[in-house]
Amino acid sequence: MQFRSIVMGCGSYLPERVVTNAELAESVDTSDDWIQTRTGIKQRHIAADGELTSDLALAAAERALAHAEVDANEVDLVVLATTTPDNTFPATATKVQYKLGMTNGAAFDVQAVCSGFVYGLAVADNFIKAGQAKTVVLIGAETFSRLLDWEDRGTCVLFGDGAGAIVMRAANVTDQTAAAEVGCERDRGVLSTHLHSDGSTNDLLYVDGGPSSTQTVGHVRMIGREVFRNAVTNLADIAGETLDANGLTTDDVDWLVPHQANRRILDSTAKKLGMQQEKIVVTVERHANTSTASIPLALDEAVRDGRIQKGDLVLMEAMGGGLTWGSGLVRW
Ligand code: UT7
DSSP: OEEEEEEEEEEEOOSSEEEEHHHHHHHHHHOOHHHHHHHHHEEEEETTTTHHHHHHHHHHHHHHHHHTTTTHHHHHHHHEOSSOOOSSSOOOOHHHHHHHHHHHHHEEEEGGGGGGHHHHHHHHHHHHHTOOOOEEEEEEEHHHHHHOOTHHHHHTTTTOOOEEEEEEEEEOOOOHHHHHHSSSOOOOEEEEEEEEOOOGGGGGGEEOOOOOTSSSSOOOOEEEHHHHHHHHHHHHHHHHHHHHHTTTEEEOSEEEEEEOHHHHHHHHHHHHHHOGGGOOOOOOOHHBBBBGHHHHHHHHHHHHSSOOOOOEEEEEEEETTTEEEEEEEEEE
C-alpha cells in the first residue's frame, strides 16, 4: 500500500500576556522605533509564570483536533517540535499525549530550534508513508522567553511564546485513480519535505548551557548579522529546491508560510524568489519570533481567516540554530 499525509485541521494558542516594544524599552536599552525598523516586530506574547510548553502545546493540539473533527483516541503518534521542553526528560510530547487522553501509540520530541516544525513535518510524513502511523498530531510549541537573557538587547526583543498544531492522516493512494492524481490540483497532502543542517555554523546561534555541558539551561546567544545573511540565502535556496523537486515554479505557490524571525528576512527572501508580497503569510509583527511555533501559528491564522483554502499549494520553510533549515510543500 502507498500512503500520503493529508492535513485534516489546525489549531494554535498564544499566551494571554502581550508585551509591547514600549514595555520592553522600560527595562532594556532599546526603542519601539529600532525594533520595528530592524525587525517589523511590534509586540510578542509571553507565557505566564507556571504556564509551560506542554500547556501551550496541549491547547494548540486540542484546537487542531477539534478543527479536524478527529478524536484524540484515533491519534497514534504525537510529534512535538520544541527547544524549550518542560523538563530535560521525559519528552514533553508524552505529557501532551497523556493530557489528550491518548492511551495508544507513541509520542516524542523533535529538536531543530526554529526549523523544528518542518523537521517534524518530515518525520510525521515519513511515518505515515512508511505505514507506521495513521493519524498524527504535529505540534510546534515554545516558551522561548525562558531562554532569553533579558539584559541582552540583541536577542531579548526578538522572541515570543506560542504554539501551533496540525492533524495529519494517512490516505491510501495505492489505487490507480488516486495515484494518477498525484501532483495535480485535486491531489492533497504533503508533496515533499526537504531538510538540511550544517553543524559548522553552531556558534552563530546557540544556547550557552545544557545538561551535559553546564548543568544549567543557559541563554540564547546569536551573531544576528551572520544569521540574517545565512537565512536569506538558505531560505531562497530551499524554496527553489522544493519547487524544482516537484516540477513547479513560484507562480504555482498560493501561499508562502515562512518562519517568522524578521520582516526584512521575509521581504528579502520574497524578492529573491520573485514572489508577490500578498502571497506571504506574515505574523511577525504581532507574534515576534516564536521559533518552531511560528509556522503553525501563521498557518492557523491564514486558514481560519479564509486565506488558505482546501486545494491551495502551501510552501513552508524555516531556518534556525544548527544551522538547520528545511521546507515542506503541502496541497492543503
Ligand atoms: O529564528 C532563527 C533565526 N534568527 C534570525 O533569523 C535573526 C536574524 N538576525 C536579525 O534578524 C538581525 O540581525 C537583528 C534584528 C538581530 C539585528 O539587526 P541588524 O540590522 O543586523 O543589527 P546589528 O546586530 O548589526 O546591530 C546594529 C546596531 C548595533 O549598534 P552599533 O554597534 O552599530 O552601535 C547594536 O548594538 O544596533 C544595536 N542594537 C540595538 N539597538 C537598539 C542591537 N539590538 C538593539 C536593540 N535596540 N534591541
